[in-house]
Amino acid sequence: MSAASQTVTDSRIVRLGYHGSTSVASDVIRLAGRDEAETILSEYDIAEAFEAVRSGRQDVMIAKFAVREPDLATTRTLTEDARAVVVAAGHPLAAHDSVSVEDVAAYHCFDRPGDFPPCIWDEVVPPHTPAGRPLNRRHRVAVVPEMMRLVATGAGVHLTVLSLADVAPAGVRVVPVHDLPPAPVTLAWPRERELPEHVRDFIAAAEKEAGR
Structure with a gap:
């Protein structure tokens, strides 16, 4: 692969934050119609769950349960975790x-x-x-x-x-546990940040497929 094509490929990489298992991340990547080679998975620390996406080290993160952080935007529910x-x-x-x-x-x-x-x-x-x-x-x-x-x-x-x-x-x-509702899974990112186009496309594609 040439240096030029490498640059183009790298420009479409989505830095995706997750916690725990990568299986839910794989489900979200499939919803977005992407190959896992087009993402970099990085695990966030649950004790500071939103720090990495707020600081810009992650483009977007997988969140579970209802996110009520006023500075973060979220998608619709993409999938669920029992x-x-x-x-x-x-x-x-x-x-x-x-x-x-x-x-x-x-x-x-x-x-x-x-x-x-x-x-x-x-x-x-x-x-x-x-x-x-x-x-x-x-x-x-x-x-x-x-x-x-x-x-x-x-x-x-x-x-x-x-x-x-x-x-x-x-x-x-x-x-x-059969009598607790499953955790809704969403994507979250800083509300005021201008996301790169390929990240916006990733989010939009996952939401569209989840809504089918």
């Missing part, structure tokens, strides 16, 4: 094909990491179950591997999304 709970392999909940969030309330859960917005965390790990049982949001960790290690000890369980099963290590199990 709910699940991460438990130790020997945990009582690990023996089930799916569980209720009411069952999860019997165990210590995780509180929001870092500066993660409280209103979004209330959707990830609700303060109470639908029946009114409090969820004890006790543990705080900054990164997924740290959370997985703590869960593997049996010290707590983590309400999350099912796609996290893709990155779950030995010693833990990701069990579907």
Whole structure:
């Protein structure tokens, strides 16, 4: 490939932020009608979930649950990520094909990491179950591997999304939670930033395909 063609190709690269599993990112890339070679995936820190896209290190990021940051624009819901709970392999909940969030309330859960917005965390790990049982949001960790290690000890369980099963290590199990709504998946970017045309095209194509 010539230097000129390399420049043209690179100019269409979308720097796409994600968290946890890359499977949802792959779904969004397919919706946009792009090849994964046309994207650079970079994982953002959940404790500072929006910092990389705000600083310009990412063009656009995959967000889950409702984003209520006034400086960020979002697409319509592109896809969904079912709910699940991460438990130790020997945990009582690990023996089930799916569980209720009411069952999860019997165990210590995780509180929001870092500066993660409280209103979004209330959707990830609700303060109470639908029946009114409090969820004890006790543990705080900054990164997924740290959370997985703590869960593997049996010290707590983590309400999350099912796609996290893709990155779950030995010693833990990701069990579907059947009575929480799935997490809506959107793309988010700074509202006041003028995005490059190819990034705008990526966002528009994903929204159009999701709306079919």
